[in-house]
Amino acid sequence: xxxxxxxxxxxxxxxxxxxxxxxxxxxxxxxxxxxxxxxxxxxxxxxxxxxxxxxxxxxxxxxxxxxxxxxxxxxxxxxxxxxxxxxxxxxxxxxxxxxxxxxxxxxxxxxxxxxxxxxxxxxxxxxxxxxxxxxxxxxxxxxxxxxxxxxxxxxxxxxxxxxxxxxxxxxxxxxxxxxxxxxxxxxxxxxxxxxxxxxxxxx
Amino acid sequence: xxxxxxxxxxxxxxxxxxxxxxxxxxxxxxxxxxxxxxxxxxxxxxxxxxxxxxxxxxxxxxxxxxxxxxxxxxxxxxxxxxxxxxxxxxxxxxxxxxxxxxxxxxxxxxxxxxxxxxxxxxxxxxxxxxxxxxxxxxxxxxxxxxxxxxxxxxxxxxxxxxxxxxxxxxxxxxxxxxxxxxxxxxxxxxxxxxxxxxxxxxxxxxxxxxxxxxxxxxxxxxxxxxx
Numbered sequence: 120x121x122x123x124x125x126x127x128x129x130x131x132x133x134x135x136x137x138x139x140x141x142x143x144x145x146x147x148x149x150x151x152x153x154x155x156x157x158x159x160x161x162x163x164x165x166x167x168x169x170x171x172x173x174x175x176x177x178x179x180x181x182x183x184x185x186x187x188x189x190x191x192x193x194x195x196x197x198x199x200x201x202x203x204x205x206x207x208x209x210x211x212x213x214x215x216x217x218x219x220x221x222x223x224x225x226x227x228x229x230x231x232x233x234x235x236x237x238x239x240x241x242x243x244x245x246x247x248x249x250x251x252x253x254x255x256x257x258x259x260x261x262x263x264x265x266x267x268x269x270x271x272x273x274x275x276x277x278x279x280x281x282x283x284x285x286x287x288x289x290x291x292x293x294x295x296x297x298x299x300x301x302x303x304x305x306x307x308x309x310x311x312x313x314x315x316x317x318x319x320x321x322x
Numbered sequence: 323x324x325x326x327x328x329x330x331x332x333x334x335x336x337x338x339x340x341x342x343x344x345x346x347x348x349x350x351x352x353x354x355x356x357x358x359x360x361x362x363x364x365x366x367x368x369x370x371x372x373x374x375x376x377x378x379x380x381x382x383x384x385x386x387x388x389x390x391x392x393x394x395x396x397x398x399x400x401x402x403x404x405x406x407x408x409x410x411x412x413x414x415x416x417x418x419x420x421x422x423x424x425x426x427x428x429x430x431x432x433x434x435x436x437x438x439x440x441x442x443x444x445x446x447x448x449x450x451x452x453x454x455x456x457x458x459x460x461x462x463x464x465x466x467x468x469x470x471x472x473x474x475x476x477x478x479x480x481x482x483x484x485x486x487x488x489x490x491x492x493x494x495x496x497x498x499x500x501x502x503x504x505x506x507x508x509x510x511x512x513x514x515x516x517x518x519x520x521x522x523x524x525x526x527x528x529x530x531x532x533x534x535x536x537x538x539x540x541x542x543x544x545x546x547x548x549x
Contacts, residue, residue: 269377294338
């Protein structure tokens, strides 16, 4: 991933240099957008949260001092997503009107990727959408931990920084989130047969 | 559960962490050794791995547009305000609270002493009406006063602690006026004067207590609002 040439760029960013900050945005916006998309499930909501996150990041640029830029940015984006989820919960019917479910879960999966292997091809359509739907059913903190870990590829340390919690808590949230997803996958073997061999037993 | 634990000395969390290479060497060896011998754990591990791989393989979306900020986005949201947040207010209020508390207990100590302590120059602040009432009820001759004062002081504290809500903004002038008690050496005053002195001292103590509690409440409230 493209890291900004930190030392010098960072100084300019900390001084509030908008151009330097926009370089950071250019380097990180796909990652931030994907996080928001996976957390919120809707392209429109993800775009709004992403914009909100970058503005908040710029306003709070002083809180970056001394930290890991990516953790810091992911933390602000995570907060923007959590805020949006709370707003939805406060007025559930309005959000249903605003973002019809079909669009929610369908659109993000239609992305063309020329270098896709067979497994990814299988995940593109129904299976990927179903997996995203299961992801959206997780509690927010577990979803966030799983997305940061398994989709964004952050380390436990970085996730702990992004979620403002301990590595132990991160470990447990990831584990519980994956365990739930595993149960969901087992419950629909016809859909996820490519993912998980139907087996007897299990713990 | 205990039996289950004995047969599976490995938790889901261990399996998940094993996938991420996040176990320390000893734990990892133990978990791997167990998985070798336990079908259920092996299946669980495989399936967890499959979930992880599937998540990683989910297609990534392109950002629908550039999120670069324009000066207009930022003008509405200037850089300093958010981090500046509380500014120096908490420190000042905290200091005010501490000074008030100290002065409060100093005055209380004067109240509880043998009655020949120095009078306070503090103005009889009107907020301590409850205290005055009780004091009036107890007003007697000079000899009883010390005991009464000792008994009555605790209610002063209670009054102070119960009323922070009545004080929307700790009034700094109160503390300013009351905090420096003039240390004029004074011979034992006659009864009416003494009575007035005690009232003033207790009222000042109560006012200081209120200022202190109010300041702390304000600090707490601003922290909450800011976060």
